[in-house]
Amino acid sequence: MIIKKSFKKHLVGLDIGTTKICVAVGELSKNGITITSINTTSSLGLKKGTVINIESTVNSIRKVINDAERFTGKPIHEVLIAVTGSHIKGEQVSTSTYIKNDEVTSQDIETAISSINFNIPPEREILQIVPTDFILDGASVISDPVGLSGFKLDINSIIITGSSIAIQNLIECCRRAGLEIKDITLQSIASAEATLYPEEKKNGIAIIDLGGGTTDIAVYKDDYLKYVSVIALGGNHFTNDLSIGLGLTFQEAERIKIKNSNILLSEESKNSEIDIYEISGQIKKIPQKYLLEILLPRAEEFISLIKKELTKINKLGINIGSIVMTGGASLLHSLDKLAQATLSLPVRIGYPKASVLRKNSSRPFLTDLLPEHNNPIYSTSIGLLLYGSDQYIYAEEDSSATITIKMSSLFKKTFSKIGGFNV
Numbered sequence: 001m002i003i004k005k006s007f008k009k010h011l012v013g014l015d016i017g018t019t020k021i022c023v024a025v026g027e028l029s030k031n032g033i034t035i036t037s038i039n040t041t042s043s044l045g046l047k048k049g050t051v052i053n054i055e056s057t058v059n060s061i062r063k064v065i066n067d068a069e070r071f072t073g074k075p076i077h078e079v080l081i082a083v084t085g086s087h088i089k090g091e092q093v094s095t096s097t098y099i100k101n102d103e104v105t106s107q108d109i110e111t112a113i114s115s116i117n118f119n120i121p122p123e124r125e126i127l128q129i130v131p132t133d134f135i136l137d138g139a140s141v142i143s144d145p146v147g148l149s150g151f152k153l154d155i156n157s158i159i160i161t162g163s164s165i166a167i168q169n170l171i172e173c174c175r176r177a178g179l180e181i182k183d184i185t186l187q188s189i190a191s192a193e194a195t196l197y198p199e200e201k202k203n204g205i206a207i208i209d210l211g212g213g214t215t216d217i218a219v220y221k222d223d224y225l226k227y228v229s230v231i232a233l234g235g236n237h238f239t240n241d242l243s244i245g246l247g248l249t250f251q252e253a254e255r256i257k258i259k260n261s262n263i264l265l266s267e268e269s270k271n272s273e274i275d276i277y278e279i280s281g282q283i284k285k286i287p288q289k290y291l292l293e294i295l296l297p298r299a300e301e302f303i304s305l306i307k308k309e310l311t312k313i314n315k316l317g318i319n320i321g322s323i324v325m326t327g328g329a330s331l332l333h334s335l336d337k338l339a340q341a342t343l344s345l346p347v348r349i350g351y352p353k354a355s356v357l358r359k360n361s362s363r364p365f366l367t368d369l370l371p372e373h374n375n376p377i378y379s380t381s382i383g384l385l386l387y388g389s390d391q392y393i394y395a396e397e398d399s400s401a402t403i404t405i406k407m408s409s410l411f412k413k414t415f416s417k418i419g420g421f422n423v
């Protein structure tokens with residue numbers, strides 16, 4: 001990583017999830033990023049990744065930011081945030097540019113991408129435009145095109161858009177909590193930063209962030225992002241199924257799910273019994289196989305939705321070599337094995353530790369990680385620190401690796417438009 005000796009930057013990643021709001025604070029220096037704190041609180045104002053109650057969301061954000069400020073002793077004004085929700089869409093677009101001074105510069109790429117003429121309905125916003133392929137004078141460029149000599153550069157990109165109201169509400173929640181948003185990206189892109197190895201991004205990989213309310217997918221190949229999508233299914237659906245199927249409160253169903261999350265493939269556990277607290281408060285014994293009968297169809301539905309996504313990815317000509325599942329619901333025991341058996345691809349659980357282990361690579365890394373933070377529920381918040389540091393590091397070089405164009409009007413427009421709340 002190329003970074004000046006004296007450089008130090010305070011970074012804050014705020015993950016506003018369906019089940020929890022999490023803030024990771026880190027310090028970026030030439031040695032990498034050192035995490036100073038990770039705090040979480042329950043998320044009370046979101047459904048399926050989208051804000052449905054501004055006041056509850058603002059209160060939860062304020063609480064977790066206050067906790068982080070107390071813990072680190074430093075005030076927090078600026079945050080990097082990640083967005084999700086089934087309103088998010090990624091669409092492929094192409095653009096071309098003639099190289100100004102014979103050699104490609106990042107400025108050539110930025111200018112070309114900024115000039116993309118993309119018709120977007122008024123109810124949607126562009127979140128990010130990310131280049132995915134570079135073709136220089138008709139030949140595909142596998143590595144970074146910056147510095148190469150050529151005449152004409154064709155660029156394929158993904159335009160990531162989302163519902164204006166959903167994005168405005170999220171931004172408004174941060175604003176009311178007294179925070180300035182420094183940068184915004186997708187949850188899947190942030191989680192990829194924390195959990196993927198550079199070789200995986202090169203060889204082709206789908207990261208699947210299975211959270212409480214949504215499943216966020218991002219695909220990388222030849223080092224570049226190639227595809228994004230969001231499915232409105234998460235761990236809460238498993239919990240709801242148990243709650244309805246067994247007549248339990250959501251909290252009790254959640255407890256039972258996490259305590260017995262070894263159920264999917266474990267033969268011996270199927271014959272045992274477990275205690276459950278019914279809504280009336282009575283304890284009842286039920287065969288553990290009842291859990292299996294409820295959870296397995298949902299797991300199979302999840303995997304069949306992933307299979308459909310993989311078919312779409314394949315049709316786009318993107319071949320992947322493996323899958324990483326992250327997010328809290330990836331911890332549902334054996335879901336990874338079930339997915340691997342059905343999808344015929346290697347599947348591993350993505351832990352943020354991967355970003356410590358790539359110290360010798362050119363990607364941003366963490367200097368260390370406490371064992372209690374090495375949990376897939378922190379992939380997005382930790383990934384936001386790495387994503388944010390990426391922008392600073394590459395800002396020092398001329399490289400295309402992290403060029404993502406954001407509509408500069410996004411923040412101005414959304415701040416001035418706030419007033420209605422209408423998800």
Ligand SMILES: Nc1ncnc2c1ncn2[C@@H]1O[C@H](COP(=O)(O)OP(=O)(O)OP(=O)(O)O)[C@@H](O)[C@H]1O
Binds near residue numbers: 327
């Ligand atoms: N050990 C575990 N076994 C099974 N499920 C788990 C476990 N730990 C957490 N979960 C589930 O993970 C989900 C929460 O994951 P996560 O914290 O990644 O979601 P989120 O970021 O709040 O939501 P989203 O990303 O959908 O907005 C919950 O449904 C929870 O039940």
Ligand SMILES: [Mg+2]
Binds near residue numbers: 209
């Ligand atoms: Mg999440």
